[in-house]
Amino acid sequence: MDSRLQLPITEVKGIGEKLAAHLNELGLFTVEDLLFYFPYRYDSYEVKPLTELAHDEKATIEGQLIADPVVQFYGKKKSRLTMNLQVENFAVKAVMFNRAFAKKQLNAGETVTVTGKWDQHRLQITVSQFKKGSAKSQEPIQPVYTLKESVTLVTLRKVIKAAIDEYLEDINEILPEDYVLSYKLPARRQALRQMHYPESRVMLKHAKRRFIYEEFLLFQLKMQLLRKLQREATSGNAQQYNNDTLTDFVQSFPFELTGAQKRSLAGILKDMKSPYRMNRLLQGDVGSGKTAVAAISLYASITAGKQGALMVPTEILAEQHYESLTSLFKDRAKIVLLTGSVKGKKRKEILEQIKNHHVDIIIGTHALIQDDVEFSDLGFVIVDEQHRFGVNQRRSLRDKGLHPDVLFMTATPIPRTLAITAFGDMDVSVIDEMPAGRKPVETYWVKGELTDRVLSFIQKEIQKGHQAYVICPLIEESEQLEVQDAIDLYHKLAEIYEPHITVGLMHGRLGNEEKEEVMKQFAANEIQILVSTTVVEVGVNVPNATLMVVHDAERFGLSQLHQLRGRVGRGAEQSYCVLLADPKNEVGKERMRIMTETTDGFELSEQDLKLRGPGDFFGRKQSGMPEFKVGDMVHDYRALETARQDAAEIISNDLLYQDERFREILHLIEEDENIAGKVLD
Incomplete structure (x- = not known):
């Protein structure tokens, strides 16, 4: 299977040990890494009309020299060459630094092509490259790669070209033929070549479209396979709660649940009854009543004979939840508060009560997942504002109980597009209506x-x-x-x-x-x-x-x-x-x-996404937000939706393992250590 692609980069013509070490710093170790190291932008030497040029962007202009260039010298070896070009009906000023030699090459009346930074306001271009004659013979679109100081763009272009020339034939198609045809995607080999050396803007666009879909499909398949594996790995997790007791509890509330609260609750309770471990995200705007849903879910777990835990990011929030749940539950449950500031004898007593199941609900900060906390039979865990907790913290919580059902809650209304992607291995419930009597701010x-x-x-x-x-x-x-x-x-x-x-x-x-x-x-x-x-x-x-x-x-x-x-x-x-x-x-x-x-948080979050991009929703690093090479979740959300639907169909019909058409994709997915690790998690 693709063995030549796994060869070290030193096998590529022109890469010796020293260059290989520098390329390693860019994360390039194998031939395959090199082939899939895509440009982050493209320099285009197309000559566009002046009206189409963007201010401060790189542009290429072709014009006729109105007069001989003028050179001024200042300081040691420093010079500034100025020339005026007739471009369309305009006089454009072109400035070049430290290239006094060019004065001898350029004469009034000649045509010259210059590339550089365009200043819209002054009709001026600061030149980085020039050539005599018109632009026709320039390569139209040049790849620009992310670099480290030790590797130049010229070198990187050269070795990637060498890798393409020698190893392109080793690239296999991984998508089933009917997918490629129905989405009108170019073949993988052809698309790869176009990504590095596009023949035209149109060819480049199709190549990108191909890799965006491929990337999203692989990602969604991994997410949905993980979800399936996680569910199957935790059978025997059903919680038989007491329906009548639960109904009495809900009827004791001083308010009526909204339709959205009831819908969310139904999803949570269904998960609790199922033999698989719950992994659900509950989204609700500030004030939409997530706490009531949390309380009812915790109570369901108690009636099934289990303990419940609620983990929040700050002590004051833990105290507020403690107060509001104590008043909701009255004497129906024994609730304790465990935060970092509970110390000494009191802490010891609480830990003893938790261990002996003299406590039903434990509310606290991440103090809940420290080693000295032993639960008797933890059945249900709620993590509030989940994107503030790292993956490891969540895992250590799971490792404590048997396999508790886990509900994540957030008041950050995450746009649906992001929720289905970032939390693709979760079920998502949304409380999208406000309780009666709440006046909008x-x-x-x-x-x-x-x-x-x-x-x-x-x-x-x-x-x-x-x-x-x-x-x-x-x-x-x-x-x-x-x-x-x-x-x-x-x-x-x-x-x-x-x-x-x-x-x-x-x-x-x-x-x-x-x-x-x-x-x-x-x-x-x-x-x-x-x-x-x-x-x-x-x-x-x-x-x-x-x-x-x-x-x-x-x-x-x-x-x-x-x-x-x-x-x-x-x-x-x-x-x-x-x-x-x-x-x-x-x-x-x-x-x-x-x-x-x-005042609708979801409407706002969609708008925010358009204005800012996805990074800010999840706090850059620990969010588990996927890094895509080509795709952009916001910009390409239609492709993301399509990939998600396709992945759901493939996983639910078990095609990944049973249908020959998905053999190549399956190989790629099985190489992902998360898939291997998650089965054990």
């Missing part, structure tokens, strides 16, 4: 600073007995600056409002206990205005807060602004969000406009 965009109008608006709300948040952005480059900003604002507001109104301050430099203390004072209305950096983003519930003012709002993404806005509007009163922003670019203005027009 009215949002206003105010240009500039805290004006008198905004200050008196804050005062009015507080005179009604309400509270307000004032948020400063995190300035990543400088914690100093960010804390300073918050402190300055705090002093400014304290000067205006105190002594009648108490202003509090919270920022990242405070220790956990100090933060907890401030939050407690705010929750108890001892502080009326809380000036804070974005530490309030996750989950803290203060129903009396009705106003959210965000400073420099243009520094936040839509999802973050939406999360902040979700801190207010949690009681029966009308709430407001005021965005102070002076965005300099169109994207910023668009963001503010969208915020004032919609």
Whole structure:
């Protein structure tokens, strides 16, 4: 099977030991690595009309020299050559640095072709390459690869060309013929050559289309196969909960569940009854009632004789969940709180109770997965704000219980496109309607600073007995600056409002206990205005807060602004969000406009995706967001959907192992260590 492709790169003509070592730094070890090291962009020497050239982009221009070039010398060996070209009906200025020799080669009246950075405003080009004569003989499209200092572009192009010349025939088609035909995709070999040396823009487009689909299909097949293997690896996991007791519990709630809550719950309970381990993501906007669904699910597990755990990112959130679940459950369940600050004798007692099953529900931070915590019979685990937990933390939690059902919850409304991709090995439930009686938060965009109008608006709300948040952005480059900003604002507001109104301050430099203390004072209305950096983003519930003012709002993404806005509007009163922003670019203005027009988190997240791309949804690294070579999940979401449907059909009909057409794909999938590892996980 493809053995020649696995040869070391030193087998390729022109690669010796030294160059091989440099190529290894780029992650290139085998012939196959080299063949599939695709360019990240292409330099095109097509001559376009001036009106089509983009400012500050690389461009190629062909024109006639109006006069002989002029050279100025300055400093040692430094020179600047200027020439004026007649291009269409315009005079274009071309500037070249440190190439005085070119003056002898170029004369008035001659045609010359120059490539370089185009300045739209000054009709000027800064030249990086030139040649006499017209552009016709230039190679039209040149590949540009990601490089390290030790390897030049010329060298890399040369060795990749050598690899293609010698080994292209070893590339096998991996897609079934009927797929290639029905999607009108080029053959794999032909597409590979076009990716490196495109004959035209059209051929390149088709080659990319081919590899985007192939990449997405492989990814989706792996995800869905993992899901199947995981499910089959954990049979005997059924939880026989008591339906009547559960119904009584739901009827004891002071409110009626929404249709979306009922639908999500049905999916969760079905998973619990099934013999396979649950692996489900519950998405719901801030305030949509995920906690109620979590409580009912935990109770189902208790009635099946199991223990349940709820893991959250911060101590204050753990405390809030503890309080709200204790009041929901009353004496139906024994609940304990286990966080890092529970120490000594008390901790010992709680650990003993957990081990002996004297406790039904354990709520805590990642302290829950430390080695000294032993569960008696852990049946159900809920992880809140799951993208804040690393993969290893989730795994160690699974290793503790037998094979608990796992439900991940997030209030970040992740667009469907991303959810099905990033969490392709999960089932996804969405709570997409708000409980009755919740008034949408009215949002206003105010240009500039805290004006008198905004200050008196804050005062009015507080005179009604309400509270307000004032948020400063995190300035990543400088914690100093960010804390300073918050402190300055705090002093400014304290000067205006105190002594009648108490202003509090919270920022990242405070220790956990100090933060907890401030939050407690705010929750108890001892502080009326809380000036804070974005530490309030996750989950803290203060129903009396009705106003959210965000400073420099243009520094936040839509999802973050939406999360902040979700801190207010949690009681029966009308709430407001005021965005102070002076965005300099169109994207910023668009963001503010969208915020004032919609309070639907999913709608916002789709818009955010278009404006920002997927990276920000998952916090760059540990998110498990796949890195694709050619595909872009946002831009190519249609291909992603198609690949997902195809993969689902292949896996559910067991074609991967039984149908000869998928033999090549199966080989590739089996090489993935995750597939091997997951069966054991």
